[in-house]
Amino acid sequence: MEEKTNKNPEIIGFACSFCTFKASEMAGSLRMKYPDGVKLVQVPCSSRVDPAFVIKAILEGADGAFVAGCHPGDCHFIKGNYYTRRKIAALKEMFDAFSMKDKLKLFWVSAAEARRFVEKVTGMYDEIKEKKNAGKKA
Amino acid sequence: MQAKKLNNGAIEGVLNEFLKDEQHLVLGFEKDKNGVSHRIFKKSLDQYSFLNPLFSTNGALFLRRLFAKGMQIVLLLRPCEIRAYVELVKLTQIEREDIIAVSVDCLGTVSTKEKIDEIPTEAGQLDAYMKETDKMRWACKVCREPRGVVGDAGIRIDKNGAFWATSYTEKGEGFLSMIEGNLEEAPKEMLISEKEKLPKFQTNMDDFEKDFSKCIMCMNCRDMCPVCYCIDCVFNGDEYLPKGDALLNKVFRTGSTNMPQGKELFHLIRMYHVSQTCVGCGACEEACPQGIPLTKYFKGTSERLQGMFAYMSGRNFDEAIPYLTFLEDELKDVED
Ligand code: SF4
Ligand code: SF4
Ligand code: SF4
Numbered sequence: 001m002e003e004k005t006n007k008n009p010e011i012i013g014f015a016c017s018f019c020t021f022k023a024s025e026m027a028g029s030l031r032m033k034y035p036d037g038v039k040l041v042q043v044p045c046s047s048r049v050d051p052a053f054v055i056k057a058i059l060e061g062a063d064g065a066f067v068a069g070c071h072p073g074d075c076h077f078i079k080g081n082y083y084t085r086r087k088i089a090a091l092k093e094m095f096d097a098f099s100m101k102d103k104l105k106l107f108w109v110s111a112a113e114a115r116r117f118v119e120k121v122t123g124m125y126d127e128i129k130e131k132k133n134a135g136k137k138a
Numbered sequence: 139m140q141a142k143k144l145n146n147g148a149i150e151g152v153l154n155e156f157l158k159d160e161q162h163l164v165l166g167f168e169k170d171k172n173g174v175s176h177r178i179f180k181k182s183l184d185q186y187s188f189l190n191p192l193f194s195t196n197g198a199l200f201l202r203r204l205f206a207k208g209m210q211i212v213l214l215l216r217p218c219e220i221r222a223y224v225e226l227v228k229l230t231q232i233e234r235e236d237i238i239a240v241s242v243d244c245l246g247t248v249s250t251k252e253k254i255d256e257i258p259t260e261a262g263q264l265d266a267y268m269k270e271t272d273k274m275r276w277a278c279k280v281c282r283e284p285r286g287v288v289g290d291a292g293i294r295i296d297k298n299g300a301f302w303a304t305s306y307t308e309k310g311e312g313f314l315s316m317i318e319g320n321l322e323e324a325p326k327e328m329l330i331s332e333k334e335k336l337p338k339f340q341t342n343m344d345d346f347e348k349d350f351s352k353c354i355m356c357m358n359c360r361d362m363c364p365v366c367y368c369i370d371c372v373f374n375g376d377e378y379l380p381k382g383d384a385l386l387n388k389v390f391r392t393g394s395t396n397m398p399q400g401k402e403l404f405h406l407i408r409m410y411h412v413s414q415t416c417v418g419c420g421a422c423e424e425a426c427p428q429g430i431p432l433t434k435y436f437k438g439t440s441e442r443l444q445g446m447f448a449y450m451s452g453r454n455f456d457e458a459i460p461y462l463t464f465l466e467d468e469l470k471d472v473e474d
Contacts, residue, residue, distance in 0.1 A: 052407045052410070055403065056407070061392075072466070073466070083461070085473075086447075086460060090461070094406075098342060099340070100342075100343060120474070
């Protein structure tokens with residue numbers, strides 16, 4: 001992995017276009033701010049996210065990644081996010097086995113929850129930034 | 139356990155009878171002057187061996203994309219091979235219809251890379267050999283299921299070295315009915331007993347990078363893994379592992395890079411992809427020209443991830459692969 005020079009983390013988020021991605025758009029139109037380092041990739045359903053995407057994002061330099069979809073029970077495709085939950089739970093377990101579990105998060109954010117979206121991604125961003133800068137000094 | 143005791147030569151007799159039909163085949167082991175290896179027997183058994191203490195590859199590999207109709211195949215393989223077969227059936231890579239899968243108790247194996255002159259294939263002698271040798275493969279030392287308790291039927295070995303045949307499915311019953319004699323209660327204690335589970339696998343990226351630093355990205359590990367079945371593997375295109383122009387474009391975009399590129403990417407993604415289906419056979423490690431400790435990582439990770447769903451790859455035909463199913467009421471605390 002390449003050395004990172006900037007101290008501002010980059011986070012890749014995979015966001016379902018029916019909920020979390022909509023929430024991010026609403027956050028924008030309400031002029032709520034969330035960190036620039038959070039980059040979203042729109043996916044048609046959170047279950048479209050092959051864990052390979054997440055692993056690639058991390059190994060190619062992202063400081064963190066998250067997968068975000070509709071709350072369980074509310075999937076546009078009825079049950080996609082139940083599969084997401086299993087797959088990402090397992091991926092988190094794998095990240096844990098490699099001692100990097102704080103690099104991956106799973107969020108449930110509905111289209112109406114712009115505030116929740118901003119809180120979740122900002123929280124993750126701040127947490128990673130703190131660790132990153134603590135690591136730098138040490 | 140209700141089973142039929144196999145007298146000397148009994149199974150060979152049964153299989154030879156079975157092979158008289160033009161459409162019938164047996165996949166098992168053959169012992170000749172060069173050692174023991176897989177063989178598909180047609181017409182008759184020749185130099186047949188129940189046990190194969192030499193591991194070259196996982197025999198389920200040969201069965202992928204097997205949809206033949208109208209023939210009958212009996213598999214007599216090691217438990218890790220039958221387990222991989224079961225997973226491939228679930229993944230619709232093998233049509234189960236015409237196959238009877240029989241797992242045979244396994245006393246452990248030695249890599250075919252090892253230089254050894256003679257290895258016994260008789261149960262008692264082999265057991266003694268395996269207890270003595272320091273050459274048993276690590277995958278076998280920590281094998282989760284060396285007992286012939288998977289597939290349609292099983293061949294178990296008792297403490298006196300006698301073989302017992304028992305069935306687990308309807309097909310297995312069909313197999314058993316070909317064998318003469320009556321069902322009787324088999325001894326409780328067999329030569330090999332259930333194994334303990336390994337402690338939870340734990341590592342970190344530094345150790346992982348170090349262990350894989352000599353990887354040359356030949357992808358033999360992928361190609362010889364029985365459950366790594368995708369025809370359109372993501373690593374064949376340029377998206378994950380760019381080659382040629384695509385690689386140089388990437389270097390211009392992102393900067394200098396260590397070569398071969400993408401080792402951790404390749405192995406971590408493959409590790410996840412086989413995490414529910416890996417049977418811990420170590421065929422990946424056998425295929426590796428660089429001596430990378432693949433089994434430790436693949437088996438370790440997969441057992442940890444299977445454990446989350448109380449799943450064990452290849453244990454039975456009816457358990458769904460965890461990523462292909464779900465419960466509504468589960469994993470409540472996964473969300474952040
Ligand atoms: S991994 Fe288990 S079943 Fe496979 S060869 Fe080794 S001991 Fe036998
Ligand atoms: S990853 Fe290795 S140990 Fe697991 S099934 Fe494939 S070849 Fe066997
Ligand atoms: S077989 Fe060995 S050298 Fe080849 S890609 Fe796999 S780990 Fe690397």
